Amino acid sequence: MRRLMYVMVMLMAISLSGCGHKVEMSQIGIVAGLGIDQTENGYLMTAQVVNPSSIAGNQHDTLSVFSISGEGETLFDAYRSLNSLTAKVLYLPHLSVIVVNEDIAQSGIDPVVDFVLRNVMIRPNITLVVANHTTAREVLNVLTPSEQIPINQLNSLSNLCLTCTGREVNYNLYQVSGMVNDPSSNIVLNSVSIDSKEKSEEGDIQNVLQMEAPSQLKIDSLAAFQGDQLVGYLTSKEAQYYNLLVGTSKRYVVTTVLDDEYKLSYEVRESKVEIKPDLEKNKVMVDCSVKGVLMENGYPIDLMNPVNVSDLEAALGNQLKQDIQSFIDKTQNELASDIIGVGGKVHQKNPKKWAEVSGYWEDIYPELEFDVKVKLEITSVGDAANLKE
Known part of the structure; x- marks a missing residue:
């Protein structure tokens, strides 16, 4: 598994290189998840970035991921500000999940969908999730014992719950965009909350070293929309009847x-x-x-x-x-x-x-x-x- 990851990282390093410009493996920051929170002046964007050296096994004393957060008046401003917070080149094609907070969901997710679909480096088959009574930044800062890349747990849970229990949904960005702009249908999205005994421990390494993690990501409801605006939640049981x-x-x-x-x-x-x-x-x-x-x-x-x-x-x-x-x-x-x-x-x-x-x-x-x-x-x-x- 580690050898496969190492080969993948090397291929990405090659794809990022060009004439007169070479990007070393150690300079690549693979973005696995993005979190977007609305602020008074615009947006706060948080990226969960994979540490290739740790995943490949070259460094045993580092976490497999780290997170950075930057603010901006627009979504693109916030994204560009992330680049000034790390020496790594942010690599977006492996982005799998985008988390938005309730403020964005209630005011309208169309700007987020538009921003993502305009970025040619981001694949449209990613998952959009609503942070339920928490912030997107906090969701991306939770370390999980079951995944080296914590944000991947959201994708895994969504697919498993949809297949086995019918309690979740799995719409990609193209589907979300189509339903948001179609007056004959309304979208529902997965929502994630933080089940935490002690909220201060969410980003603590101890969260992955205990049999029962103090903080866990929990997908147990659906966020219901009218157009592109959040209007409420469906319980886990109600999600079954939706599906x-x-x-x-x-x-x-x-x-x-x-x-x-x-x-x-x-x-x-x-x-x-x-x-x-x-x-x-x-x-x-x-x-x-x-x-x-x-x-x-x-x-x-x-x-x-x-x-x-x-x-x-x-x-x-x-x-x-x-x-x-x-x-x-x-x-x-x-x-x-x-x-x-x-x-x-x-x-x-x-x-x-x-x-x-x-x-x-x-x-x-x-x-x-x-x-x-x-x-x-x-x-x-x-x-x-x-x-x-």
């Missing part, structure tokens, strides 16, 4: 309680959702069909009896229907943002009608009446099916 309705993931967990005592857990493995708006009747039909596995059963019932399984399907299906309805109510009343893409369905089905309503869709969406129907099937009850009697 279910927009079709970006297949796995979800449904839990319910029977007779006020017995808990059930069910994992969705397959799902199909149809959203059918009818603006003439001011209604939206949501047909949801899911198949999955009973993962936990606390109810004293014989699951070898098909009738009992049908009863559990009805109970779990009713719970899923309630959860989806509650989530949709939140998008209408609290967020007032069509993050599930009903407007896109109208545009797709009837472009002429969409042209009539697109100018005031923000006012129409909260007034729509949703009719949610759920068909839930238990495909497996496990090997312990006959143990409950």
Whole structure:
């Protein structure tokens, strides 16, 4: 692994060199993550920079990363100020994550997206994340024991959670730009918080030398937008229903309680959702069909009896229907943002009608009446099916 990293760094050093100008490996600063905070006078930009010598194993007494922060009136001013804080040449093609604070998210992320997409050195398939009740600078200063390059943990967590639990999203910058500027859809982004016992230890080397790190990066909610402005957050559970309705993931967990005592857990493995708006009747039909596995059963019932399984399907299906309805109510009343893409369905089905309503869709969406129907099937009850009697 270290040899591969060393070869990669050497290739980058060669790519940075040119006629009459040679950049040594030790002079390269690979930027893994950028943090952008809004200030009174403009922006504070923080870069998490990889130390190639430490990664390659040439220096054992140094951290694998360091961070620098610079201010500027504009984003480009702030970026240029970073170059005066390090002797290394900042190398951007390996940038994987950009973190913005809530102030920027609430005022609008379009300037950040525009700045990044204009920089030819930055790949557009990077992740944009909102710092939840913290600053982007603090997020980039957290050292994590699981990654040599701490900011990479955000990418790893996002991809893992989306695949395994359906609780996160994975939109690149091109997708974010398209959705921000499309009146028929609204974007949601991953948000990150700092789970810290002692906030003073976030940038401390001791954070990576303990079995349980004092400070950890935590991705457990989604940031919901109206246009390019942050309007609120979705909980981890609500994130599942967002992904279910927009079709970006297949796995979800449904839990319910029977007779006020017995808990059930069910994992969705397959799902199909149809959203059918009818603006003439001011209604939206949501047909949801899911198949999955009973993962936990606390109810004293014989699951070898098909009738009992049908009863559990009805109970779990009713719970899923309630959860989806509650989530949709939140998008209408609290967020007032069509993050599930009903407007896109109208545009797709009837472009002429969409042209009539697109100018005031923000006012129409909260007034729509949703009719949610759920068909839930238990495909497996496990090997312990006959143990409950």
